[in-house]
Amino acid sequence: MTTINNSRRNFIKTGGVLALGTTLPISLVELAFADATENFTFAYISDAHIQQIKGTHFVRNWDKGLIRAVAETNLLTPKPDFVIFGGDLAQLGSKPELDHGAEMLSALSHKVYHVMGEHDYYLDLGEYWEKLFGPQFYSFDHKGVHFVVLNSIRTYDDWTYKRWPTAEQRMLEMAGLDNPNGSPFMVGDEQRKWLKADLDKVAKSTPIVVFSHSPLQKIYKGWNFWTEDAEQIQALLKPFSKVSVIYGHVHQIQYNQIGNISFNSVMATAWPWPYPSTYAQAEQYLPKLTVPMNRADPFFERDATGWQFINVANGHVDLNFTLYNNSERAVRFNAKTKRPEDSAYQADTSRIPPQSHY
Amino acid sequence: MQYFWLIILTTGLIGTLQAGDISQSVTTPPPPEPSIAQGNSLAVDNLLGLPPVPIPADNPQSPAKIALGDKLFHDKRFSIDGTVSCANCHDDKKAFTDNLQVSVGHHGLTGTRNAPTVLNAAFYKSQFWDGREPTLEAQSKGPFVNPVEGGLANHQPILDIVRSDPAYQSAFKEAFSITDQKVTIDHVAKAIASFERTLVSGNSAFDRFYFKGDKAALSDQQQRGLKLFLEQGRCVSCHVIEQNQALFTDSRFHNIGIGINAVQQDITRLAQAFLEAKNKGGDVDKIVLTDKKSSELGRFAVSDALADIGGFKTPTLRNIALTAPYMHDGSLKTLKEVVIHYNNGGVTPAGGKVNDFLSGGIRPLNLTDTQIDDLVAFLQALTSAQYAQPTATAVAQ
Numbered sequence: 030m031t032t033i034n035n036s037r038r039n040f041i042k043t044g045g046v047l048a049l050g051t052t053l054p055i056s057l058v059e060l061a062f063a064d065a066t067e068n069f070t071f072a073y074i075s076d077a078h079i080q081q082i083k084g085t086h087f088v089r090n091w092d093k094g095l096i097r098a099v100a101e102t103n104l105l106t107p108k109p110d111f112v113i114f115g116g117d118l119a120q121l122g123s124k125p126e127l128d129h130g131a132e133m134l135s136a137l138s139h140k141v142y143h144v145m146g147e148h149d150y151y152l153d154l155g156e157y158w159e160k161l162f163g164p165q166f167y168s169f170d171h172k173g174v175h176f177v178v179l180n181s182i183r184t185y186d187d188w189t190y191k192r193w194p195t196a197e198q199r200m201l202e203m204a205g206l207d208n209p210n211g212s213p214f215m216v217g218d219e220q221r222k223w224l225k226a227d228l229d230k231v232a233k234s235t236p237i238v239v240f241s242h243s244p245l246q247k248i249y250k251g252w253n254f255w256t257e258d259a260e261q262i263q264a265l266l267k268p269f270s271k272v273s274v275i276y277g278h279v280h281q282i283q284y285n286q287i288g289n290i291s292f293n294s295v296m297a298t299a300w301p302w303p304y305p306s307t308y309a310q311a312e313q314y315l316p317k318l319t320v321p322m323n324r325a326d327p328f329f330e331r332d333a334t335g336w337q338f339i340n341v342a343n344g345h346v347d348l349n350f351t352l353y354n355n356s357e358r359a360v361r362f363n364a365k366t367k368r369p370e371d372s373a374y375q376a377d378t379s380r381i382p383p384q385s386h387y
Numbered sequence: 388m389q390y391f392w393l394i395i396l397t398t399g400l401i402g403t404l405q406a407g408d409i410s411q412s413v414t415t416p417p418p419p420e421p422s423i424a425q426g427n428s429l430a431v432d433n434l435l436g437l438p439p440v441p442i443p444a445d446n447p448q449s450p451a452k453i454a455l456g457d458k459l460f461h462d463k464r465f466s467i468d469g470t471v472s473c474a475n476c477h478d479d480k481k482a483f484t485d486n487l488q489v490s491v492g493h494h495g496l497t498g499t500r501n502a503p504t505v506l507n508a509a510f511y512k513s514q515f516w517d518g519r520e521p522t523l524e525a526q527s528k529g530p531f532v533n534p535v536e537g538g539l540a541n542h543q544p545i546l547d548i549v550r551s552d553p554a555y556q557s558a559f560k561e562a563f564s565i566t567d568q569k570v571t572i573d574h575v576a577k578a579i580a581s582f583e584r585t586l587v588s589g590n591s592a593f594d595r596f597y598f599k600g601d602k603a604a605l606s607d608q609q610q611r612g613l614k615l616f617l618e619q620g621r622c623v624s625c626h627v628i629e630q631n632q633a634l635f636t637d638s639r640f641h642n643i644g645i646g647i648n649a650v651q652q653d654i655t656r657l658a659q660a661f662l663e664a665k666n667k668g669g670d671v672d673k674i675v676l677t678d679k680k681s682s683e684l685g686r687f688a689v690s691d692a693l694a695d696i697g698g699f700k701t702p703t704l705r706n707i708a709l710t711a712p713y714m715h716d717g718s719l720k721t722l723k724e725v726v727i728h729y730n731n732g733g734v735t736p737a738g739g740k741v742n743d744f745l746s747g748g749i750r751p752l753n754l755t756d757t758q759i760d761d762l763v764a765f766l767q768a769l770t771s772a773q774y775a776q777p778t779a780t781a782v783a784q
Binding site for chain 1: 654655659745746750
């Protein structure tokens with residue numbers, strides 16, 4: 030326990046911001062928790078949207094976002110146990126985009142687990158992605174936690190296989206927001222069957238962390254902040270005592286608690302999405318809304334983007350968001366209220382009121 | 388009438404200004420009648436284009452204090468070998484810098500950073516290239532005791548002098564109504580800061596053109612340069628020009644690919660080693676001026692924040708033609724080299740690898756050679772009238 034005490038001294042000396050992850054902590058994880066051996070961190074980078082313009086020419090801004098997140102992740106001490114890439118590595122699912130993104134990610138000095146995003150998928154239905162990164166859904170165990178990765182951005186077979194004359198058009202249709210030709214995301218029968226079998230082998234007391242690209246909850250259909258069979262997935266997760274779902278896709282901070290399941294979103298490295306107006310105005314059924322960064326400063330091309338490292342403490346996840354040109358944010362599981370809470374904005378009085386226009 | 392002025396956005400987003408519209412002259416009201424005593428008109432003119440000088444409540448200006456600060460600023464005795472005063476590196480005759488790549492301290496020792504001009508430093512929201520001190524007062528105490536600058540072990544030798552020297556005794560009495568043991572280093576700092584707050588200077592050709600509507604103040608080339616400064620060059624995003632004043636700085640910190648590019652393979656080790664040294668009680672001021680590689684971590688050394696790796700404060704561009712060489716490490720010799728560095732997207736030479744932590748605003752500008760020359764011509768129009776003549780030789784460097 031001496032190391033913990035040392036860490037605390039260092040922590041205080043350097044100004045008290047280490048726990049928020051703004052820094053290169055000398056000892057990050059062990060600070061906050063009594064039994065240090067149980068805790069570990071992993072980093073989460075998501076939604077890079079690497080976009081080819083022509084030949085070897087890619088959108089510089091998106092490249093820079095991923096490069097920077099990778100470089101900063103490599104600076105973290107203690108080193109995260111692994112890195113999750115949360116999907117949408119590519120913009121239009123092409124080989125050059127996936128290759129270029131994979132090359133940038135190869136600078137990570139960590140084991141990387143991949144999640145499928147719709148921008149990776151709808152050109153060839155994940156064929157090339159699988160060659161690069163492996164299966165589209167899988168599970169693994171790490172230090173007593175059972176991790177599950179789902180491909181949550183599939184949709185109805187009719188839409189996928191019968192609607193579109195070309196794969197390119199299918200990709201473009203699914204990439205659109207508020208697109209009447211779009212289709213809601215879903216995990217689907219095949220994976221739900223697999224998930225049930227996978228979870229059957231796990232003790233109910235084992236902490237479960239599920240990674241998906243779309244939220245495994247229903248937030249806003251027009252932008253596919255949505256998973257059509259969310260309730261069925263949630264039902265499969267219900268018997269477990271500690272469950273966390275972490276998703277990308279939304280390019281903004283969201284968190285929510287449904288029964289035993291904590292939901293957390295992660296930031297994009299590419300660009301921020303504002304909160305849809307319908308979403309901002311709704312009072313219920315929605316993740317707690319905080320909006321200090323829904324307007325990006327166009328000069329700072331990294332504004333309102335970021336990445337996060339995640340501390341798994343006692344089976345629950347605490348997310349530390351690294352946000353450029355913004356205050357760092359942390360969403361931690363509160364053991365008393367039994368739900369994730371934003372460390373800065375949890376009280377109504379300390380929240381910035383949502384905007385009613387965008 | 389102010390609301391009719393053309394609003395020049397500080398975000399660099401405008402793209403539709405017509406060439407003839409850059410000057411605000413069309414709708415600028417005539418300058419206020421010189422109702423102030425005629426004898427003051429020169430002083431008023433010298434501040435054209437500047438906001439009021441911020442004066443801290445606990446250190447009001449007074450002639451006695453300013454005179455004392457002037458004397459302290461130039462006193463070489465406040466160093467270990469009696470050769471280094473503030474004015475060594477901030478030379479009155481060189482626009483309050485030294486025109487060296489990095490400054491020279493006692494016994495010819497050199498540091499890691501280029502001396503910024505004191506002119507208009509009063510307007511910065513933090514001092515030093517990495518902003519490690521918040522005020523001129525706090526800044527002024529550092530160099531005396533830095534191992535490669537004044538070299539003193541502590542401030543006591545300074546106090547010994549100012550408490551015993553009869554000239555200082557009366558000057559401190561006049562400025563602060565104190566004597567002997569009551570004189571502390573904070574009084575020294577306050578006097579120096581008060582003097583530095585008089586070293587403010589606007590009234591460049593740009594100011595006369597932009598704020599007074601003097602069309603002839605800028606050449607055609609310089610006017611083209613101003614347009615580039617506001618638009619394609621996006622310089623104004625950080626070197627801010629506002630509607631009624633121009634400080635040419637945002638007082639923020641940016642990684643622009645200077646210094647840090649050269650150590651980018653080593654950032655992980657440097658950052659961790661630096662934090663460990665800092666946690667063990669290492670003095671940031673000493674580390675950053677004596678260890679070249681750690682110095683390139685920039686603002687990170689102060690804030691510990693990943694976002695600040697390789698970031699340095701945006702310097703004002705006023706009198707920039709007089710203060711070569713450029714950048715925090717003095718690595719670029721001419722203004723043209725500076726503009727080319729930005730045009731390359733934050734890397735010199737062109738085609739080199741940009742560091743992973745480059746600030747978002749820095750990206751290739753696609754300026755032509757002619758446009759680069761136009762921008763440089765504009766930068767040469769930022770020299771204050773009162774400093775244009777005596778330091779003309781500095782331009783040649």
